[in-house]
Each structure stands twice: as C-alpha cells, then as structure tokens.
Amino acid sequence: MQPHPFQPGLSPRQHTTLMALGLLAFMAALMLVADPTVAGTGGSEFNPLYTKLSDWMTGYLGRVVAAVFIIVGLVAGVTRGSVMGFVFGVAAGTGLFLAPNVIDATVSATLPLLA
Numbered sequence: 001m002q003p004h005p006f007q008p009g010l011s012p013r014q015h016t017t018l019m020a021l022g023l024l025a026f027m028a029a030l031m032l033v034a035d036p037t038v039a040g041t042g043g044s045e046f047n048p049l050y051t052k053l054s055d056w057m058t059g060y061l062g063r064v065v066a067a068v069f070i071i072v073g074l075v076a077g078v079t080r081g082s083v084m085g086f087v088f089g090v091a092a093g094t095g096l097f098l099a100p101n102v103i104d105a106t107v108s109a110t111l112p113l114l115a
Helices: 012-033 044-058 060-080 084-107
Strands: none
C-alpha cells in the first residue's frame, strides 16, 4: 500500500482519521467561542404582522378558506371516486385553523433551568 501523498508515512485511513479529528477540534472550538442565543426573543417589529395573520387564520377568513379546502377536497374525492380528497380537505382546513395555536405552543414552550 502506497503512503498518502500529503502526509508521508501515513496510510489513507490514518490521514482520514487525523483530518476528522482536526475538524472535530475546530468545531468544538467554534462552539466554545459562540455567544449563546435565546430563541423566540426579539423581533417585536413583526408582532403586528403575526397578530394580523393569526387573526385572519382563526377568524372568518380562516373559516372561509377552511370551508373552501373541504369543498375542493369533496369535489376531488367525488371525481376520483375516493374519500381521500375529502379527508385531505378536512385536514388542510383544520391545520389552517389550528396553526396559530400550534405555533404559539411550540415557540413559547419552556424547559426548567437546571442549576
């Protein structure tokens, strides 16, 4: 077996292992230098936009769009001779209507700090 041309005396496997260890050390150093961030904080300038979109989705506009999803799904199901179009329409309408609650619950979820 010929030695690797970049590191005389090392086999290709040893060279690959050395490169992987170097990359791992570099990534560890980056994690030590990086500043901690807190997700879900800041960006208050987007609060009115998010409030408006979630109001639309849970208000009458969201109900109309959900009804349209169900009607289109029903028509697609009838033309294909399957109930799955109706099921997908109900799922899409329900997902649209419940999306703001799911997003709020996901983003505002907290874990206790261990001291």
